Amino acid sequence: MKSLILIMIGSALINNVVLNQFLGICSFLGVSKQMKASASLGAAVIFVLTLASAATSLIYDHLLSPLDLDFMKTIVFILVIAALVQIVEMFLKKKSPAVYRALGIYLPLITTNCAVLGVALTNVQDGYNFVESVVSGFGTAIGYTLAIVLLASIRSRINEDDIPAPLRGAPIVLITAALMSLAFMGFSGLSF
Numbered sequence: 001m002k003s004l005i006l007i008m009i010g011s012a013l014i015n016n017v018v019l020n021q022f023l024g025i026c027s028f029l030g031v032s033k034q035m036k037a038s039a040s041l042g043a044a045v046i047f048v049l050t051l052a053s054a055a056t057s058l059i060y061d062h063l064l065s066p067l068d069l070d071f072m073k074t075i076v077f078i079l080v081i082a083a084l085v086q087i088v089e090m091f092l093k094k095k096s097p098a099v100y101r102a103l104g105i106y107l108p109l110i111t112t113n114c115a116v117l118g119v120a121l122t123n124v125q126d127g128y129n130f131v132e133s134v135v136s137g138f139g140t141a142i143g144y145t146l147a148i149v150l151l152a153s154i155r156s157r158i159n160e161d162d163i164p165a166p167l168r169g170a171p172i173v174l175i176t177a178a179l180m181s182l183a184f185m186g187f188s189g190l191s192f
């Protein structure tokens with residue numbers, strides 16, 4: 001149980017996928033303009049990343065590895081992730097059209113989000129079993145959600161401030177993300 005907690009905390013805070021590993025930056029910067037869209041994308045990433053971690057672990061452990069098809073893992077993992085994103089997209093389009101429109105192009109981009117594929121490949125590389133893979137995927141998704149919601153919150157305050165003209169828009173957002181990354185580096189000293 002202790003190792004699962006360590007995997008969860010490590011994935012969410014210490015090795016934050018966006019602020020430490022710099023994966024998933026496109027949707028992180030693009031969707032973080034609005035709090036609701038950020039929280040919705042975070043929820044979608046939690047769902048997709050957790051299920052993708054579970055599915056890819058099972059496929060790798062019970063199909064690819066026994067048949068010595070390790071070289072196929074990237075292609076197979078992309079197909080699994082794409083299918084899961086399609087399911088989320090259809091669900092949101094039917095049940096919450098406003099959220100579907102708010103997420104726009106960034107929802108289908110989860111398919112090609114390097115964070116989702118990166119976690120699936122890292123779980124295999126680290127030799128995680130099924131439960132560890134699911135916990136790692138969930139922890140990573142929580143970390144992603146935390147980071148994007150924090151950035152959305154900061155951006156809403158930045159928009160109200162008087163920012164010098166050369167720093168408005170993308171420059172101040174990138175500076176903010178860099179400062180957040182530095183702040184998250186403080187978690188690397190956690191020990192249990």
